[in-house]
Amino acid sequence: MHRLVVVLLVLIAVTNGRLSVYHRHQQHLSLRSARHRISPLTGVRIALPTPEQLEWQAQEIGVLIHFNMATYVDNHDGCTGDMVPSISLFNPYKLNTNNWAQTMIDLGAKYAVLVAKHACGFLMAPTNVTFPLSPSGRIIPYNYTVDYSPVKGVNVLDNFVKSCNKQNIRHGFYYTVVNNDYLNVKQGLVQNTTLKKGQLNITQQTYDSIVLQQLRELWTNYGKLDEIWFDGGYTAELHDSVAALVSELQPDSIIFGGYGVTRNPIRWIGNEFGHAPDPTWSTGLEGGGDPNSPIFIPAECDTTLQQFDRWFWGPHVLLRSLTELIDVYHRSVGHNCMLMIDLTPDRTGLIPSAYALRYKELGDFIRACYGTSVVPIYRNSSADGRIHFQVFDSPVTVDRSVVQEDQTLGQVIRVYSIDVQLADSSNKDQWKSVASGTSIGNKKIDLWQAGSQMITAVRLNITETVDVPVLKAFTVHLCS
Incomplete structure (x- = not known):
């Protein structure tokens, strides 16, 4: 998984312990543009939230659904750039997103974000995007999608949205801009190295156009999105275009890694254990935040159910214990951080029974412990x-x-x-x-x-x- 850390001058993506600089803040991202007020009591500058940020914080628990081509690859990190997995691998023959939604209800999750495209480049929905190959200029469709897989005709994103709507669960999409093995892209840049099996040769301009077209489809065809995930950020060249697209299509969405492109940004807490420091403030750009910052940008604690930081389902992977997950809840939600826990369908397209049980055990604890309180007279x-x-x-x-x-x-x-x-x-x-x-x-x-x-x-x-x-x-x- 790639995570975002924002500092004052540089946006940095954290990728398995490696740091890569993506872009510098533009002048209009100045701290002076942040929403704030002056306290009449102390004269202190106080950062102001948007209504959408407060609604998002009130949900407390969400899920990040990792289900994509990497589900069908045996290595821990999924796609690694060494190869493009065959599209024939993607075959969730029992796919049922209502099963996912029931697990969310049992956990107590109020929102869900589904991986629409991960590092492999595989898109979980049909697309009308076409693009020219380099150097021939021949126009081809973006054909590394569910519509070219063994489950052709199934729009996983549409099924997911409909299941969420039935259960009043808010929905959103994850889309990684900075990696796409299918198109030979790393850190947002098309590579000039030798193409590996399955990869296509395109220009940087073509890739940037593909990204914007696919984001337009994702942000147009599935209703209002509660949360949008940019895993790893985006290049400086795409910044203004992404900001314009957000403003046009999803102005009310919460955006992870969205400082500078939305009025509703949220930040990464800085680790994948689900642990927020004490204190964690609703303001500030990094980690536990800063009480004196003029920027209201609450934190999200993302973490896995599986052990060893495993995000996509893997065979023979152990689950974290209920005791550990209860500790995660107290150190995330209990420390003013949203808990976003990974939801991992297996290769059939269903949540494994042992996983569903552990999610429900955590939800049952939270409901039993905090669903009622001792009432004073x-x-x-x-x-x-x-x-x-x-x-x-x-x-x-x-x-x-x-x-x-x-x-x-x-x-x-x-x-x-x-x-x-x-x-x-x-x-x-x-x-x-x-x-x-x-x-x-x-x-x-x-x-x-x-x-x-x-x-x-x-x-x-x-x-x-x-x-x-x-x-x-x-x-x-x-x-x-």
């Missing part, structure tokens, strides 16, 4: 929004807290702590600290270090903020 908040107090009618045992900030006017909380009154304390005015932190954002889950506590009251103290804080929720829970 009395709530009170200070006039300045800095103290939130809950009292229970009888002693309750809890072991964690969940805080959510209303970020409509930006993320403003900088430091907080949580105290409890113990049920067995002789001094009813004595408070015990059980958690503290900095960034809250969409959601912060604190697993209390002291473990389960029998309490009669709980208090959230917001001790540092750049404007009047507003909460969406503050709850406590007990989970096995």
